[in-house]
Amino acid sequence: MNRCTTAHAGTERRAVGTVSIRLIRTAKAPLCVAVAASAIFGLLLARPVLDGRAMVLFASVFLLACGAASLNSYQDHRWDRLLRRTRDRPLASGELPLRVALWQAVLLFAAGVLLLLLLPEPQAPLLVALTVVLLYNGIYTPLKLRTSWAVLPGAVCGALPPYLGWLAGGGPFATAEIFIAMSVLALWQVPHFWLVTLNYRDDYRQLSLPALVRTMPEDKLRLIALIWILALVSAVHSLLLVRPLSPVWLPVPISALSLALAAISGYALLGSRTPGYRVLFALMNGFLLLVMALFSFGSLGR
Structure with a gap:
């Protein structure tokens, strides 16, 4: 009986681990760490102090970026199936239900916004964060299926996290x-x-x-x-x-x-x-x- 229970528990742990990896891949977590690091780069240009504000900023931008990436994975899943480099992604391969990616995006967005609101005078950083999401998921992602030059608004998205960090550090506009x-x-x-x-x-x-x-x-x-x-x-x-x-x-x-x-x-x-x-x-x-x-x-x- 104990052996069966142990084996069942081991199977459950492996299943949870597999799902967790798929969720992390859908959120493109390593890329989002780099996005959050670029926000810290901007923060330190304005306010060269690593403290609680920097930790909150890193966590909030990381969560927001993961939310945007999860939504992007949902938006791109049909095209991802066609490309060799993306066909093994969890949504493209069918390993993860689409609704899970959407719920993940909503929860990550909500958590990121709530954390961002903990910053002193969060209005300007929040506005920049929402602008990034709008540009990335609302303009860049649909546009890249229509034109080769969608990379240009995509570059604007990538340039804004340091500005978010700069404003969070009290830098001038x-x-x-x-x-x-x-x-x-x-x-x-x-x-x-x-x-x-x-x-x-x-x-x-x-x-x-x-x-x-x-x-x-x-x-x-x-x-x-x-x-x-x-x-x-x-x-x-x-x-x-x-x-x-x-x-x-x-x-x-x-x-x-x-x-x-x-x-x-x-x-x-x-x-x-x-x-x-x-x-x-x-x-x-x-x-x-x-x-x-x-x-x-x-x-x-x-």
């Missing part, structure tokens, strides 16, 4: 510093997305989904992606000019990382016969996270 910081995120978003489409170009070319890899020669798209990456590098250097950091030598590694990204991207996209799109995609991710971390560290040291 409009300064060169935060707008340059937002431009770093926006300029990163576009080539980041294009690298995904280039890596899975055969999928996109075989389907009716709008994508520049279907309408533009690959070498031209590589060149345009490189131009955006060079603009990203320029934006990072512009932020170094307007943002004092401590220790005073910290801009050196940030500049070196930026120039290294430019050189590697130039070789990969123009000089190599077999571009490593997946590797460059990973480098872009690591670069952004490291640059935000270094600026945050330099802000705390002031």
